[in-house]
Amino acid sequence: MIRYIGKRLLWMIPVMLGIAILIFSIMYICPGDPASSLLGPSASAVELAAKREEMGLNDPYIVRLGRYLYQTFIKFDLGTSYKFGTSVFAGLMERMQYTLVIALLCMALQVFVGTPLGIAAATHHNGIADRICMFLALLGVSIPAFWLALMLVLIFAVNLGWLPTSGVSNGLASFILPCIANSFAGIASQARHTRSSMLEVIRSDYIVTAKAKGLSEKTVLFRHALPNALIPIITIVGNGMGMMLGGTVIIENVFAIPGVGRYMTDAINSRDYPVVMGGVLILGLIFSLIMLLVDIVYAFVDPRIKAQYEGRKGKK
Amino acid sequence: MKKFLSLVLALVMALSMASFASAEQGKSVVVGLAGDPGNIGPFQGMGLGRIGILFTTYEMLMVKDGDTFRGCLMKELTKVDDLTYDVELYDYIVDQAGNKLTASDIKFCFETAKADGNLPKLSSVDSVEVLSDYVARFHFTALAAGDLESLLMECPIVTQAAYEASADKMATDPITTSPYQVVDYKTGSTITYKRNENYWQKDELTVTTSRHNVDEITFKIIPDPVQMVNALKAKEIDISAAIDGSYISDFMGVEGFDVTQIPDNTTKYLIFNFDSIPNAAERQAIAYAVDVDDIIAFAFDGIGYHAKTVGNNKYPDFVESWNDEEYYEYDDDKAQALFAEAGVTAGKTYRLIYNVADDNTRIATTIQAALGDYGINVTLIPYDNALFGTYKYDDKKSGEWDIMLDEGGSSNLLTNVWKLTLDSRDQTYGKTVGHVADEKLQSLIEAAINDNSPENMDAFHQYLKEQCYEYGLVSKVNNLAHTTVVTRAATCFRGQILPGACEY
Numbered sequence: 001m002i003r004y005i006g007k008r009l010l011w012m013i014p015v016m017l018g019i020a021i022l023i024f025s026i027m028y029i030c031p032g033d034p035a036s037s038l039l040g041p042s043a044s045a046v047e048l049a050a051k052r053e054e055m056g057l058n059d060p061y062i063v064r065l066g067r068y069l070y071q072t073f074i075k076f077d078l079g080t081s082y083k084f085g086t087s088v089f090a091g092l093m094e095r096m097q098y099t100l101v102i103a104l105l106c107m108a109l110q111v112f113v114g115t116p117l118g119i120a121a122a123t124h125h126n127g128i129a130d131r132i133c134m135f136l137a138l139l140g141v142s143i144p145a146f147w148l149a150l151m152l153v154l155i156f157a158v159n160l161g162w163l164p165t166s167g168v169s170n171g172l173a174s175f176i177l178p179c180i181a182n183s184f185a186g187i188a189s190q191a192r193h194t195r196s197s198m199l200e201v202i203r204s205d206y207i208v209t210a211k212a213k214g215l216s217e218k219t220v221l222f223r224h225a226l227p228n229a230l231i232p233i234i235t236i237v238g239n240g241m242g243m244m245l246g247g248t249v250i251i252e253n254v255f256a257i258p259g260v261g262r263y264m265t266d267a268i269n270s271r272d273y274p275v276v277m278g279g280v281l282i283l284g285l286i287f288s289l290i291m292l293l294v295d296i297v298y299a300f301v302d303p304r305i306k307a308q309y310e311g312r313k314g315k316k
Numbered sequence: 317m318k319k320f321l322s323l324v325l326a327l328v329m330a331l332s333m334a335s336f337a338s339a340e341q342g343k344s345v346v347v348g349l350a351g352d353p354g355n356i357g358p359f360q361g362m363g364l365g366r367i368g369i370l371f372t373t374y375e376m377l378m379v380k381d382g383d384t385f386r387g388c389l390m391k392e393l394t395k396v397d398d399l400t401y402d403v404e405l406y407d408y409i410v411d412q413a414g415n416k417l418t419a420s421d422i423k424f425c426f427e428t429a430k431a432d433g434n435l436p437k438l439s440s441v442d443s444v445e446v447l448s449d450y451v452a453r454f455h456f457t458a459l460a461a462g463d464l465e466s467l468l469m470e471c472p473i474v475t476q477a478a479y480e481a482s483a484d485k486m487a488t489d490p491i492t493t494s495p496y497q498v499v500d501y502k503t504g505s506t507i508t509y510k511r512n513e514n515y516w517q518k519d520e521l522t523v524t525t526s527r528h529n530v531d532e533i534t535f536k537i538i539p540d541p542v543q544m545v546n547a548l549k550a551k552e553i554d555i556s557a558a559i560d561g562s563y564i565s566d567f568m569g570v571e572g573f574d575v576t577q578i579p580d581n582t583t584k585y586l587i588f589n590f591d592s593i594p595n596a597a598e599r600q601a602i603a604y605a606v607d608v609d610d611i612i613a614f615a616f617d618g619i620g621y622h623a624k625t626v627g628n629n630k631y632p633d634f635v636e637s638w639n640d641e642e643y644y645e646y647d648d649d650k651a652q653a654l655f656a657e658a659g660v661t662a663g664k665t666y667r668l669i670y671n672v673a674d675d676n677t678r679i680a681t682t683i684q685a686a687l688g689d690y691g692i693n694v695t696l697i698p699y700d701n702a703l704f705g706t707y708k709y710d711d712k713k714s715g716e717w718d719i720m721l722d723e724g725g726s727s728n729l730l731t732n733v734w735k736l737t738l739d740s741r742d743q744t745y746g747k748t749v750g751h752v753a754d755e756k757l758q759s760l761i762e763a764a765i766n767d768n769s770p771e772n773m774d775a776f777h778q779y780l781k782e783q784c785y786e787y788g789l790v791s792k793v794n795n796l797a798h799t800t801v802v803t804r805a806a807t808c809f810r811g812q813i814l815p816g817a818c819e820y
Contacts, residue, residue: 036705039436040362042726044735044742045709045749047436054433083363084354086487094503150542158550165546166538168505256538258352258504266352270363271702 001299004309008292012285017073019284020277024068027273028061034082037270055082068277078278083270088278091263098168099259101175102251103244106183111237114187118194123221125199133191140188149181149254166256178255182248186240193236197229204228230301238294242287344532345802345815348544348556352504352537357486358425358472358479361434368557369535371525371808372509372816374472375493377403377422378465379525380727380809383632385465386523389417389473389493391450399442399459403468405450409516412497415475419452424476426454437470461633461768462729469727495528496816509533511816525808527817541674548573548797555798555805557813560674561616567797576805577619580792582725584611584679585626587737587750587786592718593666599784600644601654602666602719606686607646608789615678619795623788625777627724627733630791633768634730638777644787655690662691669707670721672698679789680721694719711745720749723792727809730773731765737786739765752785 035051036043043051052058056067071077078088121133156177157165163177164170201207202225210220249261260279267275299306351365356373360366371379377390387393392404409417423444430438440463445453456467478491488501493516496509511531522528536553538544545563547553551572559567567573586606588599612620622645623629624638655661668683670676677698684694697717699707707713708720726732735742737749739761747753760776780786796805796813806817 031706032700032702033705033709034702036709037363037702038361038434040367042362042724042736043436044739045744046742047439048705048709049744051433051436081354083361084487085357085360086355086484091503153543153546158546161550165550165552166540166543167536167552169502169536254540254543256505256536256540256543258502258537262504262539269700269702 001296001306001309005292005296008295012288015288016281016285017069020069020072020281021065023277023280024065025061027271027276028064030271032271034271034273037272038082072278072281078281079274081267081272081275083267083272083275088274089282091275092260092279092282095258095260095263096245098257099245099248099252099261102178102182102248102257102259103241105175105179106186106244106248107237107241109179109183110186110190110240113183114190115194115233117187117191119198119221119226121191121195122198122202123217130195133195137188137191137195140184141192143184145181145185146250146254148184149177149251152177152181153254166254168257174255174257178248178251178257181254182244182251190233190236190240193232194229197232198225201225201229227301231298234294234297234301238290238297242290245283245286245290343530344534345530345555345818345820346534346536346553347813347815348547348553348558349535349537350539350541350544350556350558352539353507354503355487356490356498356501356507357484358474358490358492359429359432359434359485365537367810368812369507370472370810371812371814372496372533372535373490373492373494373498374474375526376469376471376473378468379523380465380469381523381525385469385728388523388526390468393468396453399456401454401456401464402447403452403454405452406517407450409493410514411475411478411491411493412512412514413475413478413481413491414514415477415491417473417475417493418449419446421475422446422452422473424479425473426471428479429471435470437466441467460731460765462732465728466732495526496533505537507535507537524806524817525814527806527814529816529818530820533815548799551799554801555796555813555815555818557794557796557807557811559795559797561619561795562674562678564617564619564795564797572800574798574800574802576796576798578794578796578805578807578811579628579630580725580794580811581628581630581727581809582723582811583623583626583628583733583791584676584721584723584789585623585786586683586789587720587722588784589714589718589720590747590750590752590785591714595658596783597654598658598660601651601658601660602687603644603784603787604647604654605651605690606683606789609646610686611679611682611790614682615675616790616792619793620790621793623791625730626738626780626786626788627726627730628791631726631728631730631733633773635770635774635777637774643781644784651690655692660692663693664691665693665695666718667695667697667716668719668721669697669699669704669717671704671723672700676721683719683721708749709743711747711751714751722749725811729768731761731768734761734776735765738780748785750785752783754783754785757783757785 035048039047039051071079081088081091117133121130124130153165156163163173168174207220207225210224249265252259252261264279299309349365349368351363353365353369358374375388378385379388389405389409390403391406394402396402423446426441426444429435440456440458442455442457447453474492479486482489490498495512495515497512498507499510500508511528517526538547541560544556544558548556564575568575593599608622612618624643629639668680670680680696684696687694707717724733724736740747740758760779764772764776794811798805801820802818804819806814808814
């Protein structure tokens with residue numbers, strides 16, 4: 001198992017290198033002028049040209065790529081933001097706290113609301129509970145997050161005055177509306193996947209056998225059915241977590257949350273190349289680690305997968 | 317369970333309402349800011365968020381106070397020769413850490429800012445010489461009309477001691493001479509200032525930008541325009557200059573709210589691409605075909621006024637007689653005649669590029685509809701800010717647009733607005749932004765820049781109007797929507813809210 005983890009970690013080196021070259025090349029061919037964002041609208045073309053020269057933007061592709069790779073992989077420095085003049089790594093870490101809070105709260109909502117809804121729907125297949133759950137799930141995947149966010153703001157912030165409209169300065173209260181708006185689609189998706197996964201499992205022979213043995217419904221469900229239905233659920237949770245750590249762009253913009261998503265979109269709009277490239281690299285790393293974690297969790301949930309991992313070791 | 321849930325909900329409500337209720341009247345104010353300053357250090361570039369907090373954070377040598385230029389840190393300005401000036405500072409300036417500000421700090425600030433390269437206007441400052449503790453001599457490489465004031469208003473001033481003591485070049489914790497000190501900065505979220513009780517200047521000598529009528533100021537960053545409206549409606553913020561024109565009526569005459577309208581220094585104008593529209597009659601025809609009243613009604617909720625040149629009429633070098641002259645007012649007959657003269661027939665298509673923003677989209681749509689009445693198609697091509705800059709200034713992109721909707725303003729003179737797009741010396745390819753290479757236009761603008769006498773200004777204006785290389789559409793009005801906590805809103809010469817100068 002440790003050998004497997006070590007191999008996966010080593011594989012990340014070429015993956016990160018590939019991501020770095022890819023994102024650098026995309027930003028290189030992407031039209032737009034970072035100097036005009038930096039100097040503002042009153043800068044003349046001559047002043048902008050001088051700034052571009054100073055920033056090294058006129059250098060050939062290969063020179064800029066080499067400089068970037070050297071700085072990133074040899075000096076371990078993600079560079080300095082053009083717009084903010086501050087360290088990209090520090091900027092990302094500073095904003096990661098907000099994104100992390102939202103991601104964890106949303107995942108908690110997704111898992112602890114979506115999974116029971118899916119189980120309830122599966123165990124009451126074609127019943128009223130199933131129809132209600134699936135109607136809610138359909139609603140969840142159909143409603144755009146930004147629309148739901150604005151509706152929630154109008155009701156709970158503007159009209160009722162219970163919660164803040166935006167910002168992060170009101171503690172936990174600041175995160176209630178963003179998390180509800182952001183996790184609604186996730187809850188729906190989780191419920192649908194849990195339902196289909198559970199339906200497949202509860203029709204299996206071993207579940208029929210368990211029932212025939214006289215085990216209680218609860219025991220059959222939670223000791224025999226659910227663990228076997230967990231693999232697809234864990235996959236969705238892992239993917240969802242990775243995506244959410246990448247920044248919930250729309251929600252962060254609507255609710256003025258200074259998270260990674262807003263940092264990155266601001267950077268893309270102002271062609272702040274170091275932030276975009278550094279951000280993509282860090283998020284690529286986080287996503288790879290989460291995927292590794294998901295694979296490790298698989299091994300704990302499913303002994304067959306664990307045996308596979310260990311089997312490789314045995315073969316070698 | 318129900319009891320537990322109601323208890324949690326009640327607790328959250330109580331906590332949140334206690335914390336986000338608007339501050340006590342006269343003691344503190346929350347200002348909605350659309351852009352994120354990101355870095356509040358003194359020598360950063362001028363982005364949207366940064367302009368909003370600039371005059372609350374820093375003081376400059378000089379400021380524009382109403383229509384006049386006044387010394388802020390500078391006590392006196394003495395001309396030595398055409399390119400040399402002596403600046404005398406007040407001899408009792410101290411920053412928030414108690415450091416005395418002297419002429420060597422002025423030298424330090426200008427040299428550092430110039431070296432950082434984010435304030436390009438400072439390239440005209442050749443050197444700064446320290447003559448005594450409180451007198452600095454500025455040597456300039458060149459000075460056109462209005463340049464001296466612009467340069468002295470451009471660079472934020474801090475003491476060298478405070479700057480060097482800061483771990484991050486004052487990116488988050490600036491120590492300045494301003495009456496307000498940053499006490500809390502949550503990146504991308506809020507910046508909070510407290511009044512400096514030991515502010516150095518005497519009340520009777522304080523300029524508008526340095527007034528301090530409130531104890532605490534919080535700038536809350538809300539990039540989404542709809543959420544800015546919601547935040548004001550919920551009274552989480554007290555004032556904002558970033559309420560979109562189409563929402564202003566939500567606050568006009570509504571109990572608990574008010575709107576203060578202040579002429580903005582920016583003007584929307586059209587630039588014609590000479591490479592694709594070389595015929596003056598064709599350019600004039602387009603100008604006559606567009607009804608500016610429709611633009612004001614549709615794009616600005618009826619709030620704005622006709623531009624009379626490429627720039628607004630509030631600058632001191634604006635010639636008053638232009639207000640009374642005909643300036644491309646909508647005229648269907650003239651438009652038709654000029655289109656016919658230019659040989660433009662129904663089915664022709666123009667490509668209109670603009671910087672994507674709600675008001676620009678509405679203006680562009682109005683132009684599209686206006687030209688549509690003549691059977692002319694207009695393809696709207698919006699670009700984000702960084703890309704728009706590329707299309708505006710890159711000669712190689714000339715073949716990709718016919719008309720450009722642009723906007724410009726200046727802190728002091730109309731000639732500085734003209735310079736932005738009409739002075740070929742400021743472009744890398746020796747033509748105007750509209751790709752015009754016209755020697756007469758160039759000589760006239762150079763004359764106006766060097767000496768902005770009414771004669772020179774009028775000569776350039778009339779020639780530009782006649783050729784219609786560019787023409788002004790609408791001079792904007794700055795709508796400051798606020799709660800009635802603010803009884804009188806105040807802005808700086810850059811059109812940004814000065815919370816310390818507002819009345820409560």
